[in-house]
Amino acid sequence: MSSPDRRAMLRLVPSTAEDHCPSQWFCGHCGAPPPNNETPAPPARVCGECGLGLLLEARADAVPRPSDPFLIVDGSLSVCALSAEAERLLAVAETDVINRPVTELVTPADAEAAGPESLAAAIMWAARGEDEPRRVMVRPANVFGVRMPLRVGACGPPRAALLVLE
Amino acid sequence: MRYLKTSEAAALLNVSPNTLRAWERRFGFPRPQRSPGRHRLYTHGEIAALRDALLDGLSISSAVSRAREGLGADTNALVGALNAFDAGRADAALEGALALRSLDRAVQEVLLTALDEVARRHGTDSVQWAFAARWGNSWLRRAQRLVTPSVRAITVVLGDASRDDLDIDAAYIRALELLLARSGASVLGLSVRGVSNMSEALAAHRPDAVVIAGGALADDAVARWAYAVRLATGALPVAVYRRGSQRQRVRTTGAGLLPSTPGEAARHLMELASHSVSNPTTSRTTPPRLLADGA
Numbered sequence: 537m538s539s540p541d542r543r544a545m546l547r548l549v550p551s552t553a554e555d556h557c558p559s560q561w562f563c564g565h566c567g568a569p570p571p572n573n574e575t576p577a578p579p580a581r582v583c584g585e586c587g588l589g590l591l592l593e594a595r596a597d598a599v600p601r602p603s604d605p606f607l608i609v610d611g612s613l614s615v616c617a618l619s620a621e622a623e624r625l626l627a628v629a630e631t632d633v634i635n636r637p638v639t640e641l642v643t644p645a646d647a648e649a650a651g652p653e654s655l656a657a658a659i660m661w662a663a664r665g666e667d668e669p670r671r672v673m674v675r676p677a678n679v680f681g682v683r684m685p686l687r688v689g690a691c692g693p694p695r696a697a698l699l700v701l702e
Numbered sequence: 703m704r705y706l707k708t709s710e711a712a713a714l715l716n717v718s719p720n721t722l723r724a725w726e727r728r729f730g731f732p733r734p735q736r737s738p739g740r741h742r743l744y745t746h747g748e749i750a751a752l753r754d755a756l757l758d759g760l761s762i763s764s765a766v767s768r769a770r771e772g773l774g775a776d777t778n779a780l781v782g783a784l785n786a787f788d789a790g791r792a793d794a795a796l797e798g799a800l801a802l803r804s805l806d807r808a809v810q811e812v813l814l815t816a817l818d819e820v821a822r823r824h825g826t827d828s829v830q831w832a833f834a835a836r837w838g839n840s841w842l843r844r845a846q847r848l849v850t851p852s853v854r855a856i857t858v859v860l861g862d863a864s865r866d867d868l869d870i871d872a873a874y875i876r877a878l879e880l881l882l883a884r885s886g887a888s889v890l891g892l893s894v895r896g897v898s899n900m901s902e903a904l905a906a907h908r909p910d911a912v913v914i915a916g917g918a919l920a921d922d923a924v925a926r927w928a929y930a931v932r933l934a935t936g937a938l939p940v941a942v943y944r945r946g947s948q949r950q951r952v953r954t955t956g957a958g959l960l961p962s963t964p965g966e967a968a969r970h971l972m973e974l975a976s977h978s979v980s981n982p983t984t985s986r987t988t989p990p991r992l993l994a995d996g997a
Contacts, residue, residue, distance in 0.1 A: 564761050579757060580716040587721035588728065590761055608760050617761030631729060634763040696760050 557667075560596045564617040565589025565630075567602035589617065594698050598669045598689030606700040608691065609638045611663035613656060616696060625701065626676055638699070645673040645683045658688040662697035665690055674701075704746040708734075711744040715753055729766045735804060747802025748773065773802060780816040784834040785823075792837055805845065806884065809877050810965055813838060817873050826870055839867045842876035849883040856887045856975045859909040859931065861894045863924050864916035871945055874964055875915040878943060881968035887975065894919055894927035901934040909935060911975035913960065915943040939974045943967050 561570050563583035570576055570591055571584065581591045592608070600606040605622035609615055615638055618630040626641055633641060644655040658670040667690040674686045684701050691698040711732070712719045723742075725731065732752055734742035751769040759765035776799035783791035799812040817838045824830040860879055864872040882889050890907045894914065912931055914924055928940065940957040958974065960967035 579753075581756070582715070582717045582721065582762070587717065587724050588762055590756070590759055590765075592760065610760065616759075616764045618763075630761070630763050634761070634767050692760075694758060694760065 558596045559593050560599045561591045561593050562599050563589040564592050564608055564619070566620055567600050567604060567606065586620075589619075592691045592696075592698070593693070594689055594691035595667050595669070598667070598687065598691070598698055598700070600698070600700045604700050604702070606698060607638065607641065609659050609663070609697045609699055611660060611695070611697075613638050613659060615641065622701065640677055642674040642684075642686065642699070642701075643677050645675045655686070655688075659697040659699070662688050662690045663695055665695050705735075705743040706746055706749055708742045708744070711749045714749050715756065725762065725766070729763065731766045731770060735807070745803055745807075751802075776802070776808075776812050777815050777819070780812060781819045784816060784820050784837065785830055787830075787833050789837055793841070796841065806881055806965055809842070809845075809880065810963060813841065814873060814877060814964070818870075821870055826868065832868060835868050835870075835873065838873045839876050842873060842880055846876070846880045846883055849880070851888075856911075856972065857907050857909045858882055858887045858889050858971060858975055859904065859907065859912045860889055860891045861912065861914045861924070861927050861931070862891055862916060863894045863914055863919045865918035869916065869918050871916045871918065874945055874962075875943070877964040878913075878915060878967055881964050882971060885968050885972045887972060892927075894924050897926055897930045900927075900930040904931065904934040909938060911939045911941065911971060913941045913943055913971055914957070917944045939977070941971055941974060 560573065561575065562568065563570075563585060565588045566583060566586040568583065568585040575593075576591045583589045583591055600619070603621060604619070605625040606619045607615060607622055608617035614635050615633050616635075618626075618628070618633060618641075623630055628641065638655075638659065642655070655672050655674060658672050661670070669687050669689040672686050672688065673683050675682050675684065687700040687702055689698045689700070690696075706714065708719045708722060711734075712722045715722065722732070726733065732744050732748040734744045737743050748769070751772045752765060755765035755768040755772070756762070759768065776795060779798065780792055780795040783789075783795050796808060796813060799808040803811065817834055820834040821831050826835075860875070860882075862875055864875055866872065879889050879891055888907070890903065890909065892903065909931075912928070914928065931938070941960050942957050943960045943962075945962045958970075960970050
């Protein structure tokens with residue numbers, strides 16, 4: 537019979553299951569949530585508020601506020617949507633930049649862009665469904681001396697990266 | 703061709719009619735035609751393409767872009783058939799375009815765009831252009847024969863000043879004739895090379911307006927023809943239809959310059975002719991000002 541002090545120690549280990557993080561829907565153009573935060577039916581994702589964006593889902597801590605400038609970028613780093621605030625901030629029209637490379641709008645602020653935290657890597661991770669938001673420093677393309685923190689998270693459907701200029 | 707009213711199109715897309723009109727302003731798509739009562743009429747093909755694109759889309763802009771690409775596939779198919787000298791496949795490509803668009807839009811957005819593309823890629827001295835131009839002109843003539851005879855008492859005389867079927871403007875002139883006929887006009891197309899016995903032709907048709915289309919022939923030849931028409935009919939509203947660089951060298955006295963797209967040109971010409979019919983005394987001396995591109 538073994539003594540209690542020689543018994544194998546059982547320790548509580550962290551769970552391998554993903555932490556539950558609530559998700560939220562928002563308009564890809566004006567950032568407004570759907571009425572009563574309800575999940576929209578797949579064929580009815582057009583924003584009832586502005587009528588110019590589709591409703592997308594993202595982690596609640598990554599969702600932009602209506603006043604935030606943000607972009608939606610797909611896995612090939614092409615711009616898929618631009619919020620009204622981002623149009624104002626970057627002085628471009630959404631219709632002119634759709635399907636253009638995101639680097640035509642924002643580029644990494646070099647000193648901060650080294651390693652796996654680079655802009656392209658962050659977007660690729662997010663577009664693949666990695667929904668832990670990452671932060672990188674960027675500047676508007678062709679503008680020097682300006683640095684802006686950018687939060688990169690996942691959104692969809694379909695899967696894409698949500699870039700919020702903070 | 704199936705058309706949808708604004709409320710029907712909006713219901714199919716699960717949006718309000720106001721949203722649909724906002725998309726038309728912002729994205730230029732879907733682009734409706736107008737009914738005789740000026741109500742919007744959407745083609746079912748455009749709305750269906752947009753609905754499918756919205757299901758998988760991340761934004762309205764990207765869905766519109768994808769829907770447009772899908773519709774642009776008809777032009778690519780036609781260009782491919784013309785480059786392969788395959789008239790049967792070219793006919794089929796245009797039939798496919800007609801399933802999604804009205805004939806007017808299929809002619810302007812697919813047929814003429816495809817011909818322009820062949821000319822741009824290979825040049826107008828190439829065998830590809832020779833084949834494409836011949837096929838395009840032949841298709842437009844066939845389509846004109848199928849137009850329901852005119853019910854409006856408007857007759858337009860069209861003086862064709864293009865060089866021949868290989869002239870890059872020839873298909874545009876055929877398209878203008880076709881769209882005028884579809885607008886309800888009776889069109890008498892004449893080459894400006896033929897001048898003698900003009901009164902015999904015009905006595906049979908009694909035109910309400912004259913249009914001189916194309917710019918390949920010498921100004922003297924065109925002037926002789928216009929003079930013969932004037933001698934035969936008296937003063938009539940005269941319009942000039944030219945495209946590209948030829949628009950820069952139009953020197954006319956009292957003749958209006960029509961927009962370069964055949965649809966717009968046909969619409970302006972019908973207005974001009976209608977004005978002539980309703981005001982026979984004033985219009986023959988002071989034709990209303992025509993709007994050229996960008997005016």
